[in-house]
Amino acid sequence: MTRNRIAKRTISNRSVVALACLAAVTILAGCGNPNLADVRGVVTLDGKPLPDAFVKFIPVTEGAASYGKTEADGSYRMKFTDDEYGAFIGSNHVSIGTGDVKADNSGSIPEVVPNVYNTRTTLLAEVTKGRNTFDFELKSDAGKVEKVDMD
Template sequence: MKRYRIDSRSVLFFSLLILTAGCGGSINADYSKLDLVDVSGTVTLDGQPLSGATVAFEAGDGTFSSGVTNESGDFKLMFNSEQSGCLTGDKTVRIQFKGDSENPDEESEEEGGTSTQPQSIIPEQYNKKSTLKASVDSSHTTFEFDLKSKP
């Protein structure tokens, strides 16, 4: 059996090589080949602006663009953390709060016993089991969603 000796300088060299390879800063992607369009809109709940909700436009293959509503209920979709936009095509729209539980009826343990997490004010027909649809193309880039808390 042949033995290889690894000295500390080799370990240091390869460690630095790995660290510097991952420190590029920004994504160096060519987005021009994608069919991205800027998408924006407004979300209201029972006629009032919905602030702090995540809006995701999801394609059938699971890819999505998302954005967060501001205090006026306005959102702008981002393709990733550096590029705005959304791929064109038919989308399922999901609107939820970041803190929404996957299982809102599930009990969680806290000090002194158990408590039930509060249900989301956004009905699941707009998020987990969304019935909201959007068709995105260069002439359809602005959307308004007026959600109802009681179906």
């Protein structure tokens, strides 16, 4: 009698574990684009963290761009869509700039980063599978500063 009850309980516990595994597999399956890899880092301008800068990774050959925006401490993490982190694996042109237009067209937000980092970027990043860290140390005297990119 008691043995019987113990046997029953172990079976139910086992089935609960199995179901939990099944649920986990169902939830995890179908997530994530295999072409994307996590990219993060810190952007500094003349040694100081650069906040509110748009960071863009544009694949040289296959795929489309990922976006990031730097926090107050200059850190960024690339996103492909609003809920998908990462940038395309492979060679990426990197563009970093603060310039933009205001949403109601009442003026523009000034650019502080020289054009060799955005409109005529020379930055290149090799994104590999797994986690990538790219820190960019920008110099404000590296080139001239251009207006909002209308090119």
